[in-house]
Amino acid sequence: MNRTGKIAIVLAIVGLAAGSAWKYLQDRSAEQALRGIASGNGRIEATEIDIAARTAGRLSDVLVKEGDFVEVGQILARMDIEQLTAEKREAEAQLSRARIGIDTARSFVTQREAEKEAAAAAVAQNEVELQSARKRLARSEQLSRSGSVSEQVLDDDRARVDTSVATVAAARARLAATDAAIGSARSQVIDAEASVEAAQATIARIEADLRDCELKAPRSGRIQYLVARPGEVVAAGGRVLNMLDIGDVYMTFFLPTAEAGRTAIGSEARIVLDAAPQYVIPARISFVSDIAQFTPKTVETEEERQKLMFRLRAQVPRELLQKYVAQVKTGLPGRTYVKIDSNAAWPAALAQPLTP
Template sequence: MKNTTLTKRLVAGLAVLLLAGAGAYAWKLSRPQGPGPGFVSGNGRIEAVEIDIAAKLPGRVADVLVEEGDLVRAGQVLARMDDAALRARKNEALARERQARDAVAGAEAQLAMRRSDQAAAVAVRTQRESELDAARRRLARSTVLAQAGAASLQDLDDDRARVDGVRAALAAAGAQLAAAAAGVEAARVQVVQSRSAVETAVATTASIDADLRDEVLVAPRAGRVQYRVAQPGEVLAAGGKVVNLIDLTDVYMTFFVPEDAAGRVALGSEVRLVLDTAPGVVVPATVSYVASSAQFTPKSVETSSERQKLMFRVKAQVDRGMLERHADQVKAGVPGVAWLRIDASRPWPAGLALRSTP
């Protein structure tokens, strides 16, 4: 009786092992097998360009408008920072701008007055010059008449005194004109300074406006929200991350090929990716980068034997059309195998043939 029970258990155990082996064998057969000469393969993971959406200025997070996993379009508002302090600064800058413009108006009015004074001083000096010329001619006639005895010495002395008086008046007019010119220059400088103050105030306002725009965090391109790094109410330093996006149009797999194959890899070469999560789906890609020097493959490579070799890193860019059609299914970090055709004359085997997708 005991022997019969033991025999049944052994048979059941063998059956389980056979079923497991058959399942593993079937799974192995379902995966693309080595297509032979003209092809190489490497293990890798799906990667996508990550974009950190960060605060330009230190401040408090006012609101985060997206959730992890959301698809966003370019230009979509993702989060807002508290901008109350910036708006107060803008109001202050606008007040300074108004004051500066008023100062310009006052300085320009003062300049006009100084120019009017200068014009009056020029007229006075011109008049004094004419008076001096007339006084000199009168003195010349008096001198001739006095020498001929036709004029008294008193008249001659009076004419000389008149010349001296007019000459002094002319000097005073010249000094007044110089003072008026200095006043014009001072007023002109004041106008320039006032206009400069306006330009400074306008630039300050424009700078604050730029900072206010930066307080609204938008998506620079379409993608998917990978992480909400910060929450409303958190205070961040300058450069503090709020949201992390992945660009669903820039997805690739990095893998490694041996030296003898790397020399035959051309940019634009066809690559077929088979992901562990969907072994029945072949993803089209093209080579977008080949390293110029060999390196030891990193620990992320799945096969230990590959990690012991010097290999060349290759980057395969996933077809953008397929990414756009299946944006909701794109996921970074998924492991898989990249099959690379290094001989364009070799046809792709049936297991790596592309199937039409909607």
């Protein structure tokens, strides 16, 4: 080998050593910068909401498209209401009939009360006639002892008293019958009023079903995909569309035991997406699982315990999401950094997050 070749080999070795040293210094620098900070890979997720039909029926119309932003309370789809409208008309007719039944039953009560008053007057009149007949009989008996009246007159007066007693008894029976009739008429009023309440409850139920036929957004968000199309028959509880609550966005990631154990709920975090590494997204730890994953069911040794991984969730502030609502996308991969030491300082690359 000539002198020039030897020099080239030496220079290559020196360059390789210098590169290794530089990489080692960089790694050491990054390690020092992230002291007190843990990190894990994950993907952006959001709460999914299924919009479903409460009752079975035919889907009449879908008012949104996939990707549309919707506000809370906005009508997203409508179910066919022809059958419910017919049922409501039927219930309204039953309500009218029940109200007429109340008026009829009340008129019966008034009629029976009038009959009672007439029966009471008849009882009073018959009792007066009975009293008069008894007085006449008493006089006839006195005169009969002196021979002033015949036995025929005495017998007639006795018969008149017996007749009056029977008449009073019959009048009192009619009075008691009118009391029973009044009770029956009043029970008919109660029954008619119950029919009115039942018809009103039926109408209220149908109106609730009619309101439920308008499928509304329970929260503000974005339509993710449509499950059913207009004209399709949907079962009770059948999904019509799916939406994302873009005010509830987070990244799920995993940390080993030592780091997860030092992470508190509410800890400050940073999210960096692979698609936009120049932006740092602020977040807070909203969940730390109490169950380890990716490990054997029974952990026997300390070495195995070091392999335990716990699931965490870094929640993005709602105020920031509202500002960048058009840029919110789920499924994007990235990395979450979290302070496991509250006194640790963010490195320069993570020190300037986005602000609401």
